[in-house]
Structure formats: C-alpha cells, structure tokens
Amino acid sequence: MMSNKNQLNVKTSEDMTATELNIEADVVIIGSGAGGGISAYELAKAGKKVIILEAGPYVPSEKFTEMMAVSMATMYEGEGAQSNTDGDITVLQGRCVGGSTVVNAALCFRTPDYYLKKWGKEFGLTNLTPEVMLPYFEKVEKNLGITEVKPHETSSGAETIKKGLKALDIPLGLARRNIRDCAMTGFCFAGCKTDRKQSMMVTYLPWACNHGAEIYADTRVTKISAENGTAKGVNAEVIDPKTGVTKTRLSVKAPIVVLAAGPTGSPLLLQQSGLANSSGQVGKNFACHPSLSVTAIYEKKLNDFHGATHSLFDDRHTLPENGGWIQLNAVQDPVEASFMAEPGTGKPYVRYMQNYPNSTRLITLIHDKNVGEVTMENGYKEIRYQVDDEDFEAMKKGLKENARILFASGAKYLYLPTYDTQRINSVDEIDSVIDALENESARYRYTSFHPQGTCRMGTDKSKTVVNPYGETHDIKNLYVVDASLLPTSIGYNPSETVYALASYIADQINEANPG
C-alpha cells in the first residue's frame, strides 16, 4: 500500500499560476533520471534543500497505457523522434519525471573492472578503483532490488534462444534487473504500469521528497549561471505541454548546481550557458552503443509477446579486446516488428508479418568509439554520429555469432535489419551474407538506447570537462552526474554505472559542502 509519506512532491505546469517564480535552495538538480534521482535523495537526506527541475511531464504509472505508440509520444525525448543527423540511428531517451529509468528495460551490469582500470590509466580516474566503487554498486543494487532473473521470469523467445546457447556450449548470461516481482508484461519500454520496475519514480525520487525535495515537471532549464567561476543557480521555463506556451519563468538561486540532463541535454545546457568548456570538449566524444536486431523465423509459433523484456545475454565478447559486442534477447510487439526486417515489398512483407507469432530476435549491441558530437544548430539539436568503420567490423562479427545462436536454437531462416532484403537461409550462408555488408549510411536499422560521453570525466583539463569527483574543471560547485560523464563507451547497458557514479559524486558533494 502507498503511504502519504513516500510520495512525489511534484508540481506540474497545471499547478503554476504565477508568471514568475524565484526560489532559493541549497541545491538545484537539472533532470530527474538516473543521475538526477540518485543525487536528489543522497543530497536531501544529508539535510540540503533540494529542487529538481525536469523538462518532461509527470506521468503517474497508473496512466501508463502499455501502448508503445502512446508512451513514445508522451514519455520519450523528442516524442521518440531523436536521431542522428543522417537519420539512420534512432537515439532513445526518456523525457519525463524519472527520465530514462521509467522507460528502460531495467537490465543492470556493474561497470566492468576493465573500464575502471582503463579510466584510471587513460583519464587519471585512479579514485574510481573497483574497491572504491564496490560499496556503491552494492548500495544501489540493494536499494533498487537489482537481482538475477528468477527461473520463471523469462519469455518464450528467450527459452528458445537458450536452446541455441546450450547447443553451442555458450555460457548462459542471466539478466540482473532493477525489478521486484516482475509481472512479465513485456512493457518495460512503455513504463511499468504496476510499479514493479524500480525506476527513479518509485524509489529515489519519492525518497528524496521524504526529505523535503521538490520536483517541478514540465520545467526546462534554459541557462545555468555562475559568477567568478562559481555556480549560482539556473533559469528555467515551465511550459504547458498541451499548448507549448510558457506559463512561468522560474529561477532557482542555489550555491550547488547538479547537471543531470543526460548526454544530449547536459552538453547543450553548458553550451547555451557558455560555461565549463575551456577544453572545447563539451558535446564531443558522444557514443551510443548502436544495436541491430536479427529476426529469426521458426517452424512453430513462439508468441514471444510478453515476459521479461530481456532475460538472457551472451557477453563473452563484450570487452573490446574480445570483440566488442554483446547479445541480448528481447520481446517485441507487432508495431515494432513491422519495421525490424525487410523481407521485400508486398507479398513477402505480408508473409513476414503473418509469421510474427513464429518469430523472435536477438539484439547485437556494440561497444563503439566516442566519435560523435552534440550541438545546437538553428535552434535544433544535432547529434552528429556515424558508426566508425572498425566498430562496424565488430558489429559484423557480432551479427555472425547472433545468427549462429539463432540457427542453433532451431530457426528456419533469419532476416538482417537492413534496408534491402538480406535473408540468411542456413548456417552455411552466414559468413558470405554478413561479410558482404558495408558500412554505409541508410543501410541498417540501428537503434541506440545508451547515449553517453559528452561531458567526460578525467584529470586533464584540456581533454575532459569534469574532474574525477564530478565537478566541472572550470566552474566550482557545478557538478555533472549523468551518463555524459563516461569517458569511454562501456559496451554494457550503462544504468548501473550511472547509478553508482551519481551515488559516489553525491558523497563528494556532501563531503565538500557539509551542513
């Protein structure tokens, strides 16, 4: 049962009557996703008056529709329309109270020691050792109920793919997820209607509110201000989502500003504010884990419609030196399936969709180089990013392994997620079909769920934006706590890394600003 305590102290544009509102606080947090939610709680619990400003709407979970089409339009950045400049990679992010944690698939991995060590060596992050980070992983795992999937928490497609992994002697990776008592609806991406997914909206944000934190939804921060190299607060606009009209101009004066607007929002705000960019690196080094999903068709129906969104993976090749890709199963609804493969126009397409109940899919997601850049051009956000040639080769190797697993699981034939028809009819054809793929734009149906890296962390002020403790090199008391911190792409789903880093940085903020 819900108690009166432990609820969200949230104001939306509907609650706003004044055209101007000035607030004073100890901390203002921009964005209420993974980084924003965690830091809000840790700072409020330490006695600070915390204000959280969130550009997206507040959608209570009982209003979640379990219709992806509607969820995309209400809870995703750009109504789900965010893409790279070429338009061939969809870059998904949440935009609502709780951010991407409300719409993500809840799969959690600790940051591999490999990256903590690499970041120590290459970026001077020798403070983030596996030993230092361990208690942070343990803490967020406990708080968010991150545990391995139970034997019944799976889907028919995952069970089928499992047979392929077994046949090939591939160790089974069992998903760890921030979910308590999963109801197996398969609607993670549309938001978990009955609150089993432990998103920020049902955990850290209401806990922060227990300690006095206040959330303003529909509130887009437009500028961070600083004086004499120290953060001073922010300006924001409360916008009525129905009309697009600005109802209230809001300013928060606070000696600590925590930027958690995500890897596309945070760099834009710094650029617009003309802050923290002496390195010229703000917005650069964008990575996004491009993923491609291979569709397998089976003799019999699988009805892989509901169940855990992800329940198994194969991560033998995930570190770059082992190849740089990971495989994940996923359930899918017919709307998504309708454009995941290209069987040919007309009759072949109708046959493909008739076979949707006989299909499942395996996603190949790659560790990519940080070659992109986020900027604002003519008032529109631009994500300039193309898959690097070497990364594309990693993708090809991953797709080959993907195809082998699917055939070993009993698939009759496979479709590659290309623009033209690329069907693989047998194991013998895997190499020749995939070897022929070339890295070109508008050829592949890429999705990115994991933007990262635009305000990266490190000791070198000329190459990084944020210092090893989360504070920007240039502006005192301006902290970054979101996925833009990651110095390199990590190849694994990054939410737990963000949870743990935000938790670590909150401790640094509390230590530097006691009382």
Added chain:
Amino acid sequence: MSDINKQRRQFLKLATAISVAVASLSPMQVIAGKITEDNKMDATEHAVFTKMLTTSLPTEGSPLIPPASLPVIPTIEGALLAGMPPHIRQGLNQGIHYFNQGPLKKYGKSFNELPDEQATAFVDEWTSSEKAPHRALAMGLKKLTVLAYWAIPDTWTPLGYVGPVSEKWKLKYRGVTPEPKA
C-alpha cells in the same frame, strides 16, 4: 556552384530530411499532432501514400485485415506527419514529390500511376539502390505506411497479439517502494 552540384545538395538534403522523419517513427511511435494548413497532406502526398498502402500490404489471401477497411491514411496524416517538426515535415513533403517522380524515366509514369507490379518493383529497386537518398526515401515511405497500419490495434487480432495486459491480468499496483532504513 554548378547546377548539378546544386541539385545534388538539394537531393541529399531531401533524403536526410526523410530519413530523419522516418527514424523519428521508430520504434512504433505515433504522435498525436494537430493537422494544420502547413502540415496536412497535399494531393500528391495523398496519392503516394494511397499507392504505397496497396503496394506494401496486399493482404488478399492472408488472414491480415485489409488496409482499405481501416483509417490508415488519416493515421499517417494526423498521428505521424502532423507531429513532425516543421522543417522535417517540409523536407518530407519535397521528398515525397521527388519519390513520386522517381519511376518516370524507367517506367514512363509517376509512382502513384504505376500498376501494382511495377510499383512493387520500383520500391524494391530503390530500397536496394546504391544511392543512399533513394534507399532512405523508399524505406521511409514504406515504413510510414506500414507503421500507421500496425499502430491500429484491430490489426493485431489475426496475429494473436492482445496488446495491454495489466488490467486484463488484474495485476496489483505495488506503488512506491519504502525508503531504505539507514
């Protein structure tokens, strides 16, 4: 700049606009936009989408619901096109006109006038074209069309897909998780 270069740049701009418009629609997004004078379909767009609908979803002989019995074109217009940012919507409009003219040289007719078999062949030619803009345009228009069809829940019945389940399964709300004790 030479005319050819100018045309090429314009062509690339169109293709980028259309592929952005289309990437916008994945996965399975339907934006409830407001139809205005600026974003509503013109006659050519209407004809192209109508032709694309019959070309990409020939459902006779299959258990799928015939698209003509569903409001697919209004869904494309009201739910997909109307929600696009104006600069993308404008690029898309130009892209659709360009696409419609595509078959003139080889088939002597615009796309909306082609018999079904040639329309199918033309879409397949462009989706596997060496030219990125052609791929983007053909794929994009096809995707917009089928997406609007599958976004209508009636189309799921023949597949055995039931859509939302929490209420059907009478799942209990868990509510907010209690704050951890220190």
